[in-house]
Amino acid sequence: MKAIDKVFKALADPSRRELIDRLHAKNGQTLGELCKGLDMARQSVTQHLELLEDANLISVRRVGREKLHTFNPVPIHEIYERWIRKFERGRLDALSNFKAKLERK
Amino acid sequence: MNNAPFVYVTYIAATPQKVWQALVEGELTRQYWRHEQVTDWKPGSKWELVADDGKRTVKHVGKVVESTPNKRLVLTWGDVADAADASKHSRVAIDIETVGQMVRLTVTHDELTPDMRRRISNGWPRVLSSLKSFLETGRPLDVFA
Incomplete structure (x- = not known):
């Protein structure tokens, strides 16, 4: 799949747009923080984040034992x-x- | 307060050498950024971001922290008014990595004051999109139109 197609596909899902909005409001959040207040299983959040990372819409940094997600x-x-x-x-x-x-x- | 760095990532179909050249050579940066970086690229040296506006307005000042050709560039980045006050300078790291046939270019802008956070958030995506277009198609985007 072309890079741009991945971006459109990633943006086509409301849960993933919500995750982007949350990161835009506060960058550098952990999976735990992102799950808070979301009506979604941790497992699905993880999958959405992987898809967003694959589309280059978020980047992931390791700080100590934590993985911080940043909107790109x-x-x-x-x-x-x-x-x-x-x-x-x-x-x-x-x-x-x-x-x-x-x-x- | 949110102190997380801004991280901007783009994938460019080019070699690390081409991306490096496009970052450090004023002749090239003027074409896709309308600015050039004036420095000798030695660690500790003075660095200035100069607009290609006919008057050569200095937009930002700082120092070169690290400069490893084709790989990594680290700068301090401050406003002209804060030239003498290094504590108000932010920090920009630019990493160039090869991923398959592409180059992954990452700009990490850290240690930002709240005011600078607001101002830079629109700048880098434009510059990086224009750089990508410039290297892949030979045509920059009209970044500051």
Whole structure:
């Protein structure tokens, strides 16, 4: 699977988006911390985290005996560049052409 | 307070040598970052991040902590106003590892003040996406548009 496909697949699941939101709010959490207040078995959280790591959306650092999870925004930025900004720019160009045309009349 | 470092990871289809060159050579960084790093890359030497804006505005200052070609770069990173106060400087480590046919580039930005945390959080993803595009396709992204 291509890197970008993994990112879209990872983001397609609400539980994984929730985990990303939690890490965005507080980076560097352990599995235990991430499980707190989540209505999900520890085992599923582990699986979701593995999928997120494989998609490069989180990175894992070992500090002593703990594994700390950190959100990596770079792939989402790549989606933004490739799939969002490009289309915004097209629309903005269209608007400014429209304005130029109207003002010439 | 949250003191966890920011960790940014990107995979680039290039050699460690190419990635290193793209990081340290001003001629290249100007193309995808619109900045260059002015330093002789020796540990202990002064380091400056200079904007390619015609006026060569100094954006950040610090020191080179470690510089191992094609592998690892560590810098202290502070605001120009805090140039003399090393206690306010953050720390940036850039690691280059080979993973299969790719290079895994990791930027770890640590020891941040809350103010700097806010400001850098958007910067690195843009720079890294642009670097990746530059090395893989020859075209940088329009990073600061």
